[in-house]
Amino acid sequence: MLVLGIETSCDETAVALVSDGVQVRANVIGSQIDQHRPYGGVVPEIAARAHLELLLPVLDRALVEGGCTYDDIDAVAVTVGPGLIGALLVGVAGAKALALARDLPLIGVNHLEGHVCATQLESGALDPPMVALIVSGGHTSIVLLDADGAFSTLGQTIDDAAGEAFDKVARFLGLPYPGGPEIDRLARDGDPAAIAFPRAMLHDGTFDFSLSGLKSAVVRELRRRDAAGIEIDVADVAASFQEAVVDVQVRKTLAAAQAHGVERITVVGGVAANSRLRERMTAACAAAGHRLLIPSVALCTDNGAMIAAAGWNRLAAGQRTGLDVEADPNLVLTPLPVPPSSAAPGGSPR
Amino acid sequence: MLILGIETSTPQTSVCLGTEHGLLASAALGRGNAHGEFLTPAIQFCLQQARVDVTAIAGVAVSLGPGLFTGMRVGIITAQTLAHARRLPVVGMASLDLMAFGARHARKLVCSVLDARRGELFWAFYRPAPGGLQRVTEFRVGPAAKLAGEIEALADDVLAIGDGASANRSLLESTGAEVASNALAYPGAPALVELALPRFLREDTQRAEDLRPTYIRQADARISWRNRGALLGGKPTGVTREVS
C-alpha cells in the first residue's frame, strides 16, 4: 500500500511517498527558513503563505522522485495537528481535495505520533513499549508508548521548548536563525564545562522541563562577564548552554524509561538532529542497557514520510478520516489502533 | 463543459457546479470561518446531488480574493490540488469582481466592498459596460472613512454592495450612495462559474500552481513562540489566531 504523506504544521512543506508504512519511496521537504530568518523565528502568517506556494511544487517533486503517478497512490495521510492553525489548514485542505479528486481514503495524523513513527521507517516496525523524547521548536516532552499502543505524556516543558531556547540564545549571541544548528556547530570548538549553567528541575522527581531560566542565566552570565571585563568565548558559552540542555534531557529520558521498565528509547523532533544530544544519549543508553532507536537526521526533523508511516498504521487497522475533518492546533495524542508490531503482515521488516 | 466553482474569501463558503447551460448544483454556508471544514464535503455533495463523477469536471474556477486570508488559502489550495490531481485547467477571479457582477443591471457606478477586518475594508469601483461591468479602479484597502471620502468626490450615482457596505450603511448613505440589500452581501460561486466559463471555452486558463491569493496587505510579521499547540494533558499555550 503506497501512502502519500503531507506535513505542513510549522515551517516545512513536506510530501512523501511510503510503501507499507516502512519503505520511503520519496521524501521531499520545501524549506521556508529563508523567509523566516529576518524575523529570527517562525512567523505564522508567512508560514501559511509559503505553504500555499510550496505544496504543489513539493508534491510534483515527490511524484517524480518516487517514480509514480496519482494512479499508484492508495491513500492520503496528512498532519491534522498540533501546529500552527494557518499552516495546518493548507495541508489538510490539500489532502482532502486529493482524496476527493482521486477517490482515495484519507487519514488524519497527529504530528507527534508521526515523529514517534519515524522510527519504523528505519527499524522496520514500531515496536512498543518505548519511551520517546520529542524535542523541537514547538515541543519538549517525554512520551510513553505502551505495549497496547496507548500514548501518555510523562512530562513536558513548563515554559520554552528546546528549539525555542536554542533560537533565543543564538539570537542573543548574534548567531543567525535557526539557532540550533549554529550552536551545535559552534559548540564543537567550546568547552561544555566552561560555565556551570543551571540544570533546571533535574532532581525534582518529575519528567518535566524548564528552559526559560536557562536562557536568562546565559544572558545574566554574559552581562556579568562583560561588566567585569572577563573575556567571553562564544564557543564555550554555546557548548556550556547546549550541555545544560542535553544533560537534563538525557537524564530525564533515561529515568522515565527506568521508572516504566521500558527498554527501548527514541529521540525525535528537530532538536534530535543535535549532535551532542545524539552522542550523549547513545552513550547513556549503552551504559544503562537501553536500546536507542534514533532516526537519521532527515527523519528527525519534520517530514512527510513520518506522517505517511503513522497514517499507514491506522489505515492498515481499517481507520479512515472523513472529508469534514478540521485542522486542530491543539490535537491530543490518541491510542494507536492495535499493537503496531502486529498490525499487519506488511508491518514486518522488509 | 462542467466547471467547479469555489468561493471562500468571505465568511460565506460557496461552491457550485455549472455549465454553459446553467447551474447544476450549489451549496453555501455562512457560518464564519468554516471554510476548511465545509468546502470538500460541499463539493462532494454537489457532485452526488448532480449525479456526476469527479472525473466529469472539466475545469476549476476559484476566487482569489481579496478577502479573509485563511479562507482564500483554503479555497485556492483545494482548487489547486484538485486540478493538479485531475490535470485540469483553472481560472482565478477576484471576489470584488464577482460581487459587482451581481449588480450589473444597476446602471450606476457599482462599489464592491468587503470587510477586511482590523477596522478596514477592501473595495473597488465598476462602471456599466456592454455585456456587464468594467472595473475602473485598483483593489483598495483602508478605513470606511477613506471610502466615504472617495464616494463623495465622485459625480456619479453609486450603488455600494457587500458586507463591508452593509456594515457601514449610515456612513455610506450619508455620502448619497445607495447601499444594496444583504442579498448582494457576499461573492458567490455561481457568478464565478458564469464569468469564468467564457475563459475556459476560449482556453484562456491558468496553471494550478500559478494561482496566488490577492493579499493586498503585507503579512503580519509577529512571531508567536507559543502557539504550536499543547500536548496530551497539557493546556493550549496561548494559541494566537491568524490575521483573518
Ligand SMILES: [Zn+2]
Ligand atoms: Zn515536529
